[in-house]
Amino acid sequence: MTAAANAIKINMNEYINAAKEALSMSFIQRALISGIMLGIFSGIISVFIVLRRISFLGSGISHAAFGGVAIGFVTGINPIFTALAYSILTAIGIEQISAKGKVSEDTAIGIFFASSMALGIVLIGLSTSYNVDLHGYLFGSILAITHSDMTATIAMSLILTTVIILITKELHFITFNEELAYSSGIRVRLIKFIFITSMAIAIVTGIKLVGVILVSALLVIPGATANLITNSLFKMIIASSFITLFSIISGISISYLFNLAPGGTIVLIMSACFAAAYFLRKRY
Amino acid sequence: MNAVEIKNLTTVLNGIEVIKNINLTLEQGKFLGIVGPNGCGKTTLLRTIIGSATPLSGSVTVFGMTPKEAVKAHIFGYLPQNQNIINNFPARSMDVVLMGLYGQLGLFRWPTKKHKQKAYEMLDILGMSGLGNATFSKLSGGQKQRISIARALINNPKLLILDEPSTGIDMVGQTDFYQLLKELQNQIGLSIIMVSHDIGAITTFVDEIACINKTLYYHGNPFGALDRQVLEKLYGRKVSLVTHSDCCSQCDKNKHE
Numbered sequence: 001m002t003a004a005a006n007a008i009k010i011n012m013n014e015y016i017n018a019a020k021e022a023l024s025m026s027f028i029q030r031a032l033i034s035g036i037m038l039g040i041f042s043g044i045i046s047v048f049i050v051l052r053r054i055s056f057l058g059s060g061i062s063h064a065a066f067g068g069v070a071i072g073f074v075t076g077i078n079p080i081f082t083a084l085a086y087s088i089l090t091a092i093g094i095e096q097i098s099a100k101g102k103v104s105e106d107t108a109i110g111i112f113f114a115s116s117m118a119l120g121i122v123l124i125g126l127s128t129s130y131n132v133d134l135h136g137y138l139f140g141s142i143l144a145i146t147h148s149d150m151t152a153t154i155a156m157s158l159i160l161t162t163v164i165i166l167i168t169k170e171l172h173f174i175t176f177n178e179e180l181a182y183s184s185g186i187r188v189r190l191i192k193f194i195f196i197t198s199m200a201i202a203i204v205t206g207i208k209l210v211g212v213i214l215v216s217a218l219l220v221i222p223g224a225t226a227n228l229i230t231n232s233l234f235k236m237i238i239a240s241s242f243i244t245l246f247s248i249i250s251g252i253s254i255s256y257l258f259n260l261a262p263g264g265t266i267v268l269i270m271s272a273c274f275a276a277a278y279f280l281r282k283r284y
Numbered sequence: 285m286n287a288v289e290i291k292n293l294t295t296v297l298n299g300i301e302v303i304k305n306i307n308l309t310l311e312q313g314k315f316l317g318i319v320g321p322n323g324c325g326k327t328t329l330l331r332t333i334i335g336s337a338t339p340l341s342g343s344v345t346v347f348g349m350t351p352k353e354a355v356k357a358h359i360f361g362y363l364p365q366n367q368n369i370i371n372n373f374p375a376r377s378m379d380v381v382l383m384g385l386y387g388q389l390g391l392f393r394w395p396t397k398k399h400k401q402k403a404y405e406m407l408d409i410l411g412m413s414g415l416g417n418a419t420f421s422k423l424s425g426g427q428k429q430r431i432s433i434a435r436a437l438i439n440n441p442k443l444l445i446l447d448e449p450s451t452g453i454d455m456v457g458q459t460d461f462y463q464l465l466k467e468l469q470n471q472i473g474l475s476i477i478m479v480s481h482d483i484g485a486i487t488t489f490v491d492e493i494a495c496i497n498k499t500l501y502y503h504g505n506p507f508g509a510l511d512r513q514v515l516e517k518l519y520g521r522k523v524s525l526v527t528h529s530d531c532c533s534q535c536d537k538n539k540h541e
Contacts, residue, residue, distance in 0.1 A: 051370065051373065051374070053370065101297075101298055102298070166391070166392050167391065169383075169386050169389075169394065170386060170391070172375070172379075172383070173383045173386050175373075176367075176369065176373065176375060176380070176383060177364065177367050177368070177369070179331075179336055179362075179364055180362060180364060180367070180383070180435075181383075181386070181387075182334075182336055182355065183334045183336070183355060183360045183362040183445075184355075184358070184360075184362075184383070184384060184386060184387035184388075184439065185355055185356055185358050185387025185388065186386060186387050187391075227372050227374070228372070230374060231372075231374060231419050232374050232375075232376065232379075233374045233375065233379070235374070236374045
């Protein structure tokens with residue numbers, strides 16, 4: 001018994017030392033700072049994505065971003081910029097087409113999603129500059145974040161968090177009922193445009209961290225989890241941001257210590273938080 | 285000045301002519317009930333009045349303004365047929381009432397103590413003062429309707445538009461609700477347009493009735509809408525009608541017997 005306790009103690013000490021060593025490394029510091037900044041913003045925007053029931057839109061835009069990344073590879077422009085422009089245009093396109101009422105929103109998302117992925121596959125096939133970066137865009141490379149990536153993430157997060165906080169009351173009302181908000185004099189189209197654009201920017205920034213395939217999880221799971229355990233908008237925003245931060249920090253740490261894929265680890269921790277909240281809520 | 289003037293209005297949605305050539309006027313301070321069968325264009329007419337549906341031809345003016353100008357001038361208090369709120373929507377009753385002020389406050393301005401005080405006053409008027417901190421989505425249908433009326437009234441609208449407001453409310457609750465609307469009309473001179481399925485119930489409370497089935501079949505005294513010929517034209521078949529009023533003729537007859 002004593003030998004087993006000693007073994008656990010030694011293992012714990014090893015992990016603590018490894019964590020201290022990791023925190024002193026600049027690439028881990030950059031990953032944590034970028035993750036925390038993106039986590040704060042995605043935690044807030046996730047609340048409105050879940051309440052507006054547009055989780056599939058987040059998923060659609062993130063997969064559509066692959067088409068934008070591919071355009072960057074082919075043209076030689078930084079894929080983040082092409083993905084950003086492509087994602088914003090896709091988001092607006094989906095909103096416009098579904099607003100006309102001839103095609104439902106989920107159908108419009110499905111069409112843009114598949115077409116953009118197809119465009120990406122065709123363009124990547126044509127590209128002569130195929131390299132390992134593509135793997136990074138698909139599955140994320142949070143530990144390979146550069147100083148300029150980190151600066152861009154901090155700036156994006158600060159600006160977008162401020163914007164979303166400034167329009168929180170309008171977003172809350174539009175989410176409650178769009179037609180009511182319109183009849184009260186809220187500029188519904190403007191607010192929705194700001195929101196969708198912010199969402200597209202968050203997705204493209206998140207691609208670097210967890211990749212095209214998993215970035216939508218950052219925008220859906222924290223808000224859905226927070227909605228299970230809170231009853232006011234303010235508490236929901238705080239809970240969602242906390243869940244995102246916890247998942248990102250613990251995901252980066254665990255993936256480093258156990259040599260796991262960071263993007264997948266972050267999303268699995270988020271999913272575990274959701275499962276815990278779901279079962280706890282059911283019980284109490 | 286007329287609260288609403290509708291001239292030769294035709295509205296098409298997804299290629300289908302939902303309302304056709306409607307002419308209708310509502311004087312300021314009057315209470316108009318709109319009745320008609322399912323899918324006859326009642327909701328589309330209301331949505332055209334507030335400007336969220338665009339007419340194909342004809343015109344709508346609200347206190348002399350176009351619907352979009354009227355929205356900007358915060359003329360409307362609106363209660364849609366289905367608010368379609370998700371189960372866990374994070375908003376207290378108080379937050380929902382305050383939403384009615386967000387358009388007037390504009391961007392980057394938040395409700396102050398004065399606004400919150402006004403919201404409490406509205407809840408009090410509607411008999412909901414104890415439910416300010418209750419989660420809106422957990423309330424009963426009748427409580428939600430009263431809170432929603434408080435939200436619709438908090439910005440002092442000139443025109444209250446209600447789409448089937450008594451859905452999900454029991455008979456006693458419905459009568460109380462109609463009486464409350466009548467009181468609000470008398471106290472603050474509010475103009476009201478209310479869509480309802482229950483022609484028998486609303487005749488006692490409204491000043492005028494408009495019977496619509498794609499086009500306008502009748503507009504005038506509420507009891508005129510109970511005419512068998514009007515109802516047969518409106519619904520396309522014979523209709524048996526049960527009316528409600530403060531004085532029940534059958535009960536009085538039984539008493540005397």
